[in-house]
Amino acid sequence: MVNVSDLGIKFKMEKRRRSRALAFLDRSRKQQWSPREFWALRHVSFTVERGETVGIIGRNGSGKSTLLRVIAGIYPPDEGRVSVDGEVSTLFSLGTGFNAELSGRDNIYLDGVMMGLTKMKIDGIIDAIIEFAELGDFIDMPVRTYSSGMRARLGFAIAIHSDKDIVLIDEIMGAGDAAFKQKADAEMSRIIGEKTVIIVSHVIPTIEKFASKAIWLDRGVIAAMGEPKGVIEQYLAASKVKKPPPDEE
Amino acid sequence: MIEQLKNIWQRRELLYYIVRFQMKAEKKNKVLGFVWSFLDPLLLFFTYMILVHYIFGRGGPQFPVLLFISLLSWRWFASSLSRSVTSITSKVGLIQSVRFPLAILPLSGIIIGFFDWLFGFVILVPMLFIFEASFTVNILWLPVLLLIQFVGTVGVCLISAVLGTYLSDLSNIIQFAIRICFYLSPIIWMVEERVPERLTTLYMLGNPFAGMLESYKNVMVRGVPPTEYVIVGTAVACVVFLVGLWYLSRNEYKLVKVI
Numbered sequence: 001m002v003n004v005s006d007l008g009i010k011f012k013m014e015k016r017r018r019s020r021a022l023a024f025l026d027r028s029r030k031q032q033w034s035p036r037e038f039w040a041l042r043h044v045s046f047t048v049e050r051g052e053t054v055g056i057i058g059r060n061g062s063g064k065s066t067l068l069r070v071i072a073g074i075y076p077p078d079e080g081r082v083s084v085d086g087e088v089s090t091l092f093s094l095g096t097g098f099n100a101e102l103s104g105r106d107n108i109y110l111d112g113v114m115m116g117l118t119k120m121k122i123d124g125i126i127d128a129i130i131e132f133a134e135l136g137d138f139i140d141m142p143v144r145t146y147s148s149g150m151r152a153r154l155g156f157a158i159a160i161h162s163d164k165d166i167v168l169i170d171e172i173m174g175a176g177d178a179a180f181k182q183k184a185d186a187e188m189s190r191i192i193g194e195k196t197v198i199i200v201s202h203v204i205p206t207i208e209k210f211a212s213k214a215i216w217l218d219r220g221v222i223a224a225m226g227e228p229k230g231v232i233e234q235y236l237a238a239s240k241v242k243k244p245p246p247d248e249e
Numbered sequence: 250m251i252e253q254l255k256n257i258w259q260r261r262e263l264l265y266y267i268v269r270f271q272m273k274a275e276k277k278n279k280v281l282g283f284v285w286s287f288l289d290p291l292l293l294f295f296t297y298m299i300l301v302h303y304i305f306g307r308g309g310p311q312f313p314v315l316l317f318i319s320l321l322s323w324r325w326f327a328s329s330l331s332r333s334v335t336s337i338t339s340k341v342g343l344i345q346s347v348r349f350p351l352a353i354l355p356l357s358g359i360i361i362g363f364f365d366w367l368f369g370f371v372i373l374v375p376m377l378f379i380f381e382a383s384f385t386v387n388i389l390w391l392p393v394l395l396l397i398q399f400v401g402t403v404g405v406c407l408i409s410a411v412l413g414t415y416l417s418d419l420s421n422i423i424q425f426a427i428r429i430c431f432y433l434s435p436i437i438w439m440v441e442e443r444v445p446e447r448l449t450t451l452y453m454l455g456n457p458f459a460g461m462l463e464s465y466k467n468v469m470v471r472g473v474p475p476t477e478y479v480i481v482g483t484a485v486a487c488v489v490f491l492v493g494l495w496y497l498s499r500n501e502y503k504l505v506k507v508i
Contacts, residue, residue, distance in 0.1 A: 011506060012506075012507075069345060072346075072347070072348060073348040074344070074345060074346075074347075074348050074505055075502070075505060075506060076502050097342065097343050097346060097347065099270060099271075099274055101274035101277050101278065102270055102273065102274050102277075106270055106273070109266055109270075110266050110267070110270050113262050113263045113266045114263060114343070114346075114347045114349065115347060116260075118262065119262065142277075
């Protein structure tokens with residue numbers, strides 16, 4: 001379903017963005033301005049089978065979100081290949097696409113269309129989304145009046161109802177209160193096995209509970225991959241050694 | 250490049266919703282809301298009427314309607330351009346979450362600008378009657394002129410959207426450039442009054458917008474065909490459009506990484 005082989009993504013470290021804008025003015029300057037490069041991901045290979053749930057763990061800046069973005073087709077690989085068979089539903093830091101001035105209802109349409117759903121499709125699922133997000137009358141209020149939990153719930157509800165083959169989830173379980181968490185967990189359990197899911201999370205229990213495979217990313221390379229329990233143990237063991245504990249977001 | 254146009258066409262529903270909701274969000278918090286769509290061009294018009302007509306004592310009997318036509322078209326171009334510079338950098342979160350053709354961002358600004366033009370046109374129609382514009386079959390040129398302007402604006406805005414992402418200074422430069430071009434174009438003054446006759450050809454060739462604006466005035470008020478200089482505008486529009494598409498398609502993936 002998702003096949004990543006020898007993937008490398010490099011970024012250029014620049015203080016300003018100007019270099020490439022002006023590079024065409026003076027070819028010779030290109031060299032001089034050539035910024036330092038760093039590989040956010042390198043030599044990353046793995047496959048995700050249909051219906052599999054993969055958890056990705058790692059410290060901040062280890063390339064987890066970059067990896068999701070590559071799978072979502074936002075960054076093209078600089079090295080290696082990524083092939084994705086099926087439609088991807090993206091869900092990153094929740095509600096980034098939301099327009100704060102618009103109502104929750106309008107944002108459902110906007111977000112849904114962003115993900116590539118048609119208006120007809122959204123018309124069909126909007127009631128389920130509103131009910132699942134437990135927004136009640138707030139659905140017709142501007143999103144700026146929402147609490148962060150409400151935003152997260154709405155974002156989660158849209159993604160989960162979008163009915164795409166591949167669901168990418170970034171740091172979701174931290175959002176919402178205990179009751180919603182339970183509901184989200186239940187919904188996760190339902191789609192697991194049915195959909196292909198890739199979760200990025202700091203919340204180890206989430207990975208432990210849902211993932212059939214875990215990948216530990218460390219500074220852009222795969223440090224360990226396989227059965228979740230073992231990978232998590234290695235990750236935790238490695239985290240302990242570092243003197244200041246990795247600060248969680 | 251054809252690939253790119255196809256991609257945009259595929260995501261037209263997204264474009265539609267971005268435009269619709271952007272317009273809705275802009276009007277939502279205002280007491281007068283929708284009324285501003287009509288008030289904005291009117292207030293702009295009155296400002297320049299005071300300046301030109303009362304302070305400088307210039308302009309003939311039909312000047313008000315000619316001014317209004319020029320202001321509408323100019324405003325469409327200028328607002329699209331100033332929106333486009335930051336159109337990509339202001340949507341970082343979105344661009345990093347979903348894959349979609351980046352051209353949609355500047356395009357949505359241009360389409361919103363066109364709706365503003367249409368709202369202004371509603372006011373323009375009675376003005377045409379009041380100032381006794383001559384209606385002829387030449388009014389049929391109007392959609393053609395709008396199309397030319399649209400194509401050219403898309404080109405300019407695609408370029409400025411890409412450049413503006415790399416170079417934040419561009420938004421300062423653009424604001425200034427828009428202002429200068431406003432005064433250099435026949436909006437608050439008349440070509441026949443202010444440009445010496447021997448220089449007219451040179452001027453009309455040098456400023457593609459001049460030909461466009463004069464053509465708008467010709468087909469709507471003077472009842473004659475567009476000036477021959479509209480060819481300059483058309484040529485520039487087509488070239489800029491192709492360059493813009495090419496420039497964006499070359500940079501699209503790089504942009505996603507630098508924002």
